[in-house]
Amino acid sequence: MNLDGQGGTTGGQGEGAPNIELWSRQGYVGDIGVILRPNHTSDFTSAEGLHAPHRLDIANITAPDGADPAALPIPFMVARDGLTLLISNRQAPMPFVYRNVEADEIHFIQKGQLKYTTDFGVISAEPGDFVCIPRSVAYRTTPLEGPTLSLIIESPEAVKFDTLAPFGMINYALSVKRPVIEPAADPGAETVLIVKSFDGLTRYIKPHDPLAAVALIGGQSPVWKLNLRDVAPLTYEPGGGPPWHFAATTSKNVLLYTLSARTSARPPLHHNADYDEVIFYFDGPEAYGEVNEPGTFTWVPKGVGHHGPTEDVGLGRMWMWLLESASTLRFTPAGLAAAELMETNMYGRHPSSQKKAASPKPEPALTTGD
Ligand SMILES: [Fe+2]
Numbered sequence: 001m002n003l004d005g006q007g008g009t010t011g012g013q014g015e016g017a018p019n020i021e022l023w024s025r026q027g028y029v030g031d032i033g034v035i036l037r038p039n040h041t042s043d044f045t046s047a048e049g050l051h052a053p054h055r056l057d058i059a060n061i062t063a064p065d066g067a068d069p070a071a072l073p074i075p076f077m078v079a080r081d082g083l084t085l086l087i088s089n090r091q092a093p094m095p096f097v098y099r100n101v102e103a104d105e106i107h108f109i110q111k112g113q114l115k116y117t118t119d120f121g122v123i124s125a126e127p128g129d130f131v132c133i134p135r136s137v138a139y140r141t142t143p144l145e146g147p148t149l150s151l152i153i154e155s156p157e158a159v160k161f162d163t164l165a166p167f168g169m170i171n172y173a174l175s176v177k178r179p180v181i182e183p184a185a186d187p188g189a190e191t192v193l194i195v196k197s198f199d200g201l202t203r204y205i206k207p208h209d210p211l212a213a214v215a216l217i218g219g220q221s222p223v224w225k226l227n228l229r230d231v232a233p234l235t236y237e238p239g240g241g242p243p244w245h246f247a248a249t250t251s252k253n254v255l256l257y258t259l260s261a262r263t264s265a266r267p268p269l270h271h272n273a274d275y276d277e278v279i280f281y282f283d284g285p286e287a288y289g290e291v292n293e294p295g296t297f298t299w300v301p302k303g304v305g306h307h308g309p310t311e312d313v314g315l316g317r318m319w320m321w322l323l324e325s326a327s328t329l330r331f332t333p334a335g336l337a338a339a340e341l342m343e344t345n346m347y348g349r350h351p352s353s354q355k356k357a358a359s360p361k362p363e364p365a366l367t368t369g370d
Pocket residue numbers: 270272277306
């Protein structure tokens with residue numbers, strides 16, 4: 001049986017034909033069960049409650065750091081294990097240095113350009129870049145070109161590259177960039193250091209710039225950046241098969257994939273038993289079903305049947321990433337205010353969805369006390 005044989009763009013295999021439905025463990029690598037059903041089983045007429053697919057435009061979440069340089073990014077989804085998704089709109093340089101001692105941070109740049117000055121040097125980032133700042137590495141960001149819009153993944157467990165082979169999927173020598181140590185503008189400047197822990201923010205006054213560095217004399221910088229366009233999607237000819245992640249935590253509780261355009265048949269109806277699926281549409285020009293606005297975030301919680309559009313829209317013509325979280329995700333009030341119920345056939349707005357206000361009320365700012 002060809003699991004990828006489920007064609008069409010609007011439903012199953014055709015009017016009256018059975019639909020292939022896949023139930024899988026451990027994302028795409030564990031046990032599977034495949035069954036034919038007479039109906040298109042991802043359809044639902046309505047859903048009430050928290051465990052339902054949604055989509056949102058991240059530009060509709062207003063992060064307080066856009067207007068207030070002393071504020072921090074705003075969380076819009078949190079998982080039971082502490083995995084947190086945040087939005088940042090920073091428009092002015094951070095007036096402090098920031099160190100997250102509870103999580104690795106992966107910043108995905110949707111709009112604008114930012115300079116990251118870190119414990120291990122300076123690196124700039126542009127749209128499509130993932131910037132990884134591991135736990136307890138301090139940094140300060142400076143917008144180089146605005147307005148900026150970033151989605152930040154905070155993972156309590158370390159995130160590492162985890163490609164199938166050391167060559168092919170990512171050219172580590174060319175595509176993974178590390179910061180470069182540059183002379184600090186004023187290494188003796190008194191500096192505020194904000195340390196983020198599970199129970200809040202601690203504010204230090206340092207007598208000098210803690211990011212000032214002379215040289216890297218051992219190991220390599222744990223800070224890296226990689227552009228989504230430089231991650232090659234895997235495919236199994238001729239049907240496509242499942243994608244493969246390029247970064248993961250040791251427990252595999254967090255998996256990060258490219259889901260950019262590739263040669264592939266449409267995936268089958270799917271129940272992902274162990275992972276919530278977040279698909280983020282970075283850029284086109286081609287649409288992913290009903291998703292065609294750059295910055296669109298979609299979420300299908302674990303165990304909820306979904307179908308999903310084809311990824312075969314022409315190589316290089318659609319750029320997306322997929323985050324799988326073993327820990328169940330939930331919207332914060334800021335996320336819920338921007339989200340709309342989503343149908344899981346073509347990932348459009350669900351017919352029962354009431355359009356929310358265009359300007360959701362932001363959560364109170366997490367300020368540094370300045
Ligand atoms: Fe899926």
